[in-house]
Amino acid sequence: MSEIISGASNCLCGSVKITAKNINPNFTVCHCETCRTWGGVPFFALQCGTDVEITGNEKVKIYKSSPWASRGFCSDCGTHLFYKLDKTGEYNMPVGMFPNLKGLAMDMQYFSDQRPSYYCFSNKTKEMTKAEVESYFHH
């Protein structure tokens, strides 16, 4: 099992500051259409659990992107801040927000069957299709 690490970050304009104390360095990538529409690219996500402090919450705009999750972004600069599971309150945050973390490794690719043909990663990772993701997470 990988070591849990902590990290601090802020959005581009600095209005929102985030401290996450329980980050799993094995990050996931989501190829689903929602993530690719949201960010223009796959979502490289760090699982940050619930031990997350956010200051500048008045600038955080929340968009409920599915029946089970919400996405947050800074309403001033547009930086994507998190994908949050409504039921557990767990945060997934963009890898790029935490540039100084050590030991990061791409571990899992979700919605592998929705990955478009115009890119692929050479990283050797686990993969789950849409059907596998849905049966694993939404029981």
Ligand SMILES: [Zn+2]
């Ligand atoms: Zn901002």
Ligand SMILES: [Zn+2]
């Ligand atoms: Zn996705």
